[in-house]
């Protein structure tokens with residue numbers, strides 16, 4: 001498999017005043033699977049963090065009787081626990097209140113001024129503090145914020161601000177979208193952004209003078225929170241100083257976001273970078289929403305948030321990771337329920353995968369004292385030859401479900417091998433060569449599964465690896481390890497507890 005160029009993937013930086021819910025965990029987990037898969041082929045880096053400026057934060061801090069800085073400092077630890085709770089490993093966590101970020105924002109602003117793309121003007125319009133967005137009069141719904149999740153009262157703002165000449169970038173952006181359709185996926189989001197671009201772009205204000213919780217500008221006022229937030233993707237790489245060379249190595253990167261913020265990431269952010277003479281992101285993927293069964297987006301403002309920490313407590317991180325990426329095509333909205341989670345846990349993970357490991361190692365124990373036999377003339381090898389490249393291609397194209405479907409074909413194949421070859425009969429009839437071949441196929445097949453599943457379920461894949469008697473973890477380079485026959489004869493396997501103990505529905509008390 002070709003060694004890939006250094007890979008850099010980011011999640012949105014989450015609003016610090018919110019509470020982590022299952023939607024934030026979803027993005028975080030998907031990003032982690034991508035970074036871990038990329039890392040199996042070469043250098044890869046993942047970034048997440050928190051978005052800490054803006055009027056909403058200032059208001060919440062005041063309500064809590066704290067300064068905005070005290071308030072954000074009190075909330076940051078909670079967000080830092082989100083990724084580790086789901087076994088997601090990021091190389092960096094950026095907070096927009098950090099000095100490195102402030103420096104980068106001011107440097108980018110300066111570059112855009114030099115390009116004559118920033119000018120002073122008076123801004124008047126309807127502002128929604130909750131969404132930190134200006135809305136044109138025509139878009140308001142009954143005089144309120146048009147975002148269906150919000151619908152809060154808007155306020156009229158009139159202030160002297162800095163403007164970004166976004167209109168100048170309509171044509172370059174249209175060219176980008178037309179020549180590189182893979183820049184934004186899936187297609188539905190691409191079509192939406194194309195429609196916005198074809199309608200024409202208006203300049204917009206990138207500073208605020210009505211409040212001061214933001215990055216202060218030399219002549220007064222603070223940067224608009226979205227302008228500041230987008231820059232995190234390069235400030236975290238050390239731009240512009242780049243003392244560690246991370247920016248030079250990893251930029252341009254790939255952004256993974258929810259669909260509601262596609263306009264910021266695929267129109268405004270590329271235009272900012274073009275204006276500053278910097279490379280634009282290589283790709284953006286805008287995924288769908290997790291909804292409640294009623295079809296509404298799960299989020300704090302609707303009060304239907306599912307607590308990801310409680311869900312992890314019940315199912316474990318890996319089961320939740322698997323469910324979220326197997327349940328629906330990545331990009332579409334989908335609803336979740338505890339019942340659906342329990343079903344997938346018990347059937348896909350417990351019955352299909354967990355039992356395959358348990359049955360295989362139990363037979364090896366019984367017939368060969370737990371020692372892996374010599375490789376024989378098994379049939380599994382040819383069936384899995386294309387699997388590593390297929391899985392890699394699917395994951396790198398954000399087709400997580402399809403990648404898992406391919407992996408599960410092998411789980412099914414191995415289970416079928418047991419049912420059809422009936423090792424217990426081979427043993428009974430002393431067909432030793434055939435028995436060795438089947439047992440080797442099962443163990444080597446399981447070793448492949450643990451390598452391929454590692455990005456999706458790092459802890460369970462490591463436990464499989466351990467039970468197979470292998471040292472270390474399955475976090476390895478695929479082109480070195482996914483070579484059929486690498487599992488050494490006489491490896492002493494180590495059967496252990498069930499991988500995915502059954503989870504029963506709660507007993508209803510009468």
Ligand code: MSP
Nearest residue numbers: 012013014015023027051229230257258289290298
């Ligand atoms: N702070 C901005 C992003 C700035 S990026 C430069 C923001 N923050 S947020 O806290 O509201 O997080 C939004 C992101 O969380 C979504 O884009 C998505 O990645 C994730 N999700 C939040 N709710 C979600 C669902 N119900 N379903 C799926 N993902 C969800 O916007």
